Amino acid sequence: MTGLTxxxxxxxxxxxxxxxxFLENTGDATLPNFAVRRVEEHENPPDREQGTDxxxxxxxxxxxxxxxxxxETDWHEIEKDRFxxxxxxxxxxxxxxxxxxxxxxxxxxxxxxxxxxxxxxEVADRVVGELPKTLTNHPxxxxxNLLAA
Numbered sequence: 176m177t178g179l180t181x182x183x184x185x186x187x188x189x190x191x192x193x194x195x196x197f198l199e200n201t202g203d204a205t206l207p208n209f210a211v212r213r214v215e216e217h218e219n220p221p222d223r224e225q226g227t228d229x230x231x232x233x234x235x236x237x238x239x240x241x242x243x244x245x246x247e248t249d250w251h252e253i254e255k256d257r258f259x260x261x262x263x264x265x266x267x268x269x270x271x272x273x274x275x276x277x278x279x280x281x282x283x284x285x286x287x288x289x290x291x292x293x294x295x296x297e298v299a300d301r302v303v304g305e306l307p308k309t310l311t312n313h314p315x316x317x318x319x320n321l322l323a324a
Contacts (some may be wrong), residue, residue: 177256177304179302179304179322180303181200181204181207181279181304181322182200182203182204182275182277183201183202183204184199184200184275184277184280184281185199185200185211185275185276185277185278185303186198186199186200186274186275186277186278187199187200187278187280187281187322188278188280188282189281189311189318190259190262190286191255191259191283191286191309192217192255192259192283192286193216193218193311194214194215194216194217194311194312195213195214195258195262195265195267196213196214196311197211197214197269198211198212198318199212199275204278204306205323207317207319207322207323208314208319209319211315212274215261215262217254217257217258217261220308225242226275232252232253242261254267255285255286257288259286259290259293260289260293262291263293263298264277264293266295267294267295267297267298270295270298270301275301275304276301278301278302279305279322280302280305280306280309281305281308281318281322282305282306282309283294283307283308283309284307287307291307296320306322308321310314
């Protein structure tokens with residue numbers, strides 16, 4: 176049970192670090208009918224395919240001491256953060272054009288946090304619910320059932 180009420184014409188953003196579904200409830204709160212309004216996909220291969228170097232090493236301060244490794248950049252996570260910024264920008268443009276009055280956001284906790292951080296106040300004021308789940312690879316009817324429960 177999600178505890179969310181998704182009224183008629185409420186938009187639902189279902190996102191993760193690589194895909195965003197913009198849905199609109201064309202039904203009502205008791206019998207939802209989600210229509211796809213927009214789909215954004217962002218290619219984000221695994222980090223092992225994006226990084227090319229071995230982790231760096233640097234000498235410790237004391238003379239004659241050993242060399243410590245330096246953590247490698249996680250390019251996969253950087254791309255997820257970049258995609259969250261892009262989605263927040265899309266939401267701002269849509270809100271500015273009054274495409275939606277209410278928005279429910281469904282995303283994994285990390286992405287939800289990134290979206291909140293990047294979200295413009297004009298969008299944040301229209302968010303009526305959040306659900307920390309990954310549902311981007313579910314069929315639309317399954318998303319309807321999960322959110323209406």
